[in-house]
Amino acid sequence: MKLPESFYERTNVVKIARELLGKSLFTKVDGVVTGGMIVETEAYSWKERGCHAYGGRMTARNKIMFDGGGHAYVYLCYGVHHLFNVVTNREGIADAVLIRALEPIAGLKEMKRRRGELQNPIHLTSGPGKLTKAMGIDRNFNGKFLLNHDVWIENIGETVNSKHIVVSERIGIDYAREDAMLPWRFTVKGNKWVSK
């Protein structure tokens, strides 16, 4: 069952990031469905420095974040990797959740093909740049709505016990100064697919 638009439109992006653990992200590219359960997320908000839209600054790149909840924000990082975000909150408010890792469920063969046959399955989706490549996500997905037929998030009935959710600081955003220490990263405890 796909998550309804109302799930994304809530105002507490940190809460949404936490609740996305155990949900599943799917894409359909070239007629092949690939996807996995979300095991690692990070929350971003215009109110803190780690966010591209810090202070409500809108640019050609991040304008998708100002759309209503439920849109996909995909962008190129380090000139090499695509990162996948879920836009939350109401139109005009730039909050988003970065999907950092998945546990593969569907389309394993296709994901291995995209990542290279010799890859250990553990490395298929255990990082934000890896999972986008495995699922065929690129900038063409920027601005897509997550109730579409080619990219969506489902509740597959998995529930992650709150005792198994680990809260920590976000990764790779030292430039955000004091906001880099916010406990806005959520991982599933003991899951092999969580990035290191």
Add this chain to the structure above:
DNA sequence: GCAATGATTTACT
């Protein structure tokens, strides 16, 4: 440990 890599942003003329 660190180079690769390019879109985006900012700082200039």
Add this chain to the structure above:
DNA sequence: GTAAATCATTGCC
């Protein structure tokens, strides 16, 4: 208009 600095990472040394 052009140019330089920056970056929510990965994979190979």
